[in-house]
Amino acid sequence: MNGHASNNLEFYNSREDRQEMDLALLGGEPIVPPKRITPWPATQAEHLDALREVVDSGRYHRVNHPIVADLEQNLETWAGKWRVRAVGSGTAAIHIELDYFKDRGEHVVTAALNWPGAVGPIAISGLQPVFVDVDMNLVGIDQEAAADKFGPGVGAVLITHLFGNNIRVPHARSAARARGAAVIDDVCQSIGAIKAIVNGAYIDTDALALSGNGAKHLGAGELGFVITEDKDLIEHVDAVSLTSSSRNGDRAFSPCSAGYNYRPNVFSSSIAKMRLGNLETQLQVRRDNGKILWEMIRDLPGLFPLFDPSDCDQSMLNFPLRIEPEAFGFGSGPAARDTVVKMLQAEGAPVLVWLRKPVFEYLPNIADDWKAADFPNTVKLLNTMFYVSEIAPPNEAEVMELYAEAFHRVWKALFKFGPKISGITTTI
Numbered sequence: 001m002n003g004h005a006s007n008n009l010e011f012y013n014s015r016e017d018r019q020e021m022d023l024a025l026l027g028g029e030p031i032v033p034p035k036r037i038t039p040w041p042a043t044q045a046e047h048l049d050a051l052r053e054v055v056d057s058g059r060y061h062r063v064n065h066p067i068v069a070d071l072e073q074n075l076e077t078w079a080g081k082w083r084v085r086a087v088g089s090g091t092a093a094i095h096i097e098l099d100y101f102k103d104r105g106e107h108v109v110t111a112a113l114n115w116p117g118a119v120g121p122i123a124i125s126g127l128q129p130v131f132v133d134v135d136m137n138l139v140g141i142d143q144e145a146a147a148d149k150f151g152p153g154v155g156a157v158l159i160t161h162l163f164g165n166n167i168r169v170p171h172a173r174s175a176a177r178a179r180g181a182a183v184i185d186d187v188c189q190s191i192g193a194i195k196a197i198v199n200g201a202y203i204d205t206d207a208l209a210l211s212g213n214g215a216k217h218l219g220a221g222e223l224g225f226v227i228t229e230d231k232d233l234i235e236h237v238d239a240v241s242l243t244s245s246s247r248n249g250d251r252a253f254s255p256c257s258a259g260y261n262y263r264p265n266v267f268s269s270s271i272a273k274m275r276l277g278n279l280e281t282q283l284q285v286r287r288d289n290g291k292i293l294w295e296m297i298r299d300l301p302g303l304f305p306l307f308d309p310s311d312c313d314q315s316m317l318n319f320p321l322r323i324e325p326e327a328f329g330f331g332s333g334p335a336a337r338d339t340v341v342k343m344l345q346a347e348g349a350p351v352l353v354w355l356r357k358p359v360f361e362y363l364p365n366i367a368d369d370w371k372a373a374d375f376p377n378t379v380k381l382l383n384t385m386f387y388v389s390e391i392a393p394p395n396e397a398e399v400m401e402l403y404a405e406a407f408h409r410v411w412k413a414l415f416k417f418g419p420k421i422s423g424i425t426t427t428i
C-alpha cells in the first residue's frame, strides 16, 4: 500500500475492511490482469496479406484502384440499399455532404454533445452550427428541440450517432423534410445504422458519413465513406475531393475541385475490405459482450446504460454508461465519475472518459457564441458519463466477467465510504 495514502485512512484502517475490499487503487491485486485484454484494432498477421495485395497490385493510390472499387461494392452489398464512395476520412465525408447541401441554408442544426470532428466541417463548409441538447438515454440529438429550430435559413440537420447507438429520431427527420432541410447522419461510430434498422426499414436520410479509421469498426487506418441514394451527391464526391485524378482513370484536373484531395488510402481500403468479410461476426460479438456485461452490472445502484439494451441492431463500438453521483452521496459535478473511473482503471478495466466539454468549447471560432448552461442534459452527461472500451472480439465472455467483477469491487467501496473515497483516491 502507498504510504502517503495511508495517512488519510483513519476511517479505513481496520484489517477486515482492507481484506474485504482489496481495491487495486489501494495496493490490492488488479482484477483484470495486464495483457488479458486485446485492444482494438486487434491486429492480426492476416492484415499483412491485405497490405501485400496492394503492394502486389503495383499501384499505391488512385480512386479507381480495383481494391477501392471492390470495397465500395462490398459495402453497398452489405448495407443493401445505398451507393458508397470511399474518401480520405469520416471528417472528409461529412464535409463533402455538407458542401453538397449548403445551398439549402447556412444553418446546420446539431447536438451540443458531439464529436468536434463531426462539427468542424460545418465551419469548413462556410456554414454555422445551431446547437440543441441531447436526450439522457442514447446521447442523441433531442428531436423535439431540433424540430423547433427548423425554419428559414436551416439547410441541414446533422444527426450524430455515438458509441454504436442508433439515433432513429423519426420526428426530427420528418420535421426536417417538411421544412426543406437535408438530413445527414454521422454514423462514424455506428456502422450498423447503414442497414435496415427501423423495423426492417432504412433510416430516412439524405446522406450518411462513415469512418474507417483505426478506432472504428473497420479498423483500417485512415478512411471514410460517403453513403447515399443521391446520384448527384455521388458525382459531387469527385468534384470536391479529387484534384488530379478521376474515377474513369483520366489524369484530369477537375474544373470545380476545391482541392481537398480526399482520396481513400488504398492500404486502408484493403484492410477494410478484409474486415468487412467478418463484420457481421464482429458486430454480433460486440453486442453479445455488451449484453453479458450489462446483465452482470445492471443491478448496481446509481449506474445507467447510455445505450438501449433492447436494441438488437446497435453497433456497440464502446459500452457507454453514466452514474448518478447523488446515489453515492456526491454532488452533481464530475468528481464522482472521475473517482469511479480511476478506481476501475486501477482494477485494469479499460474505462475511459471521452469528452468533458460541449462541442463548441473545443472549436475556438464559435466557442464564445454558446453557453454550456443552456444545454442541461449535455452538461449532466459530460459530468457523469464514461465508457468501457475493448468489448470487441477476440475479447470474450470471460473478459466481460472480469470487467463486471471490477465494477462490483468498486461499487462496494463506493457504498461503504461514499464521497470520502475520493479523499483516498486523490492523494494516491
Ligand SMILES: *Cc1c(COP(=O)(O)O)cnc(C)c1O
Pocket: 088, 089, 090, 091, 092, 115, 117, 118, 160, 161, 162, 186, 188, 189, 210, 211, 212, 213, 223, 224
Ligand atoms: C471518428 C468520428 C468522426 C471522424 O472520422 P475520421 O475518419 O476520424 O475523420 C466523425 N464523427 C464521429 C462521431 C466520429 O466518431
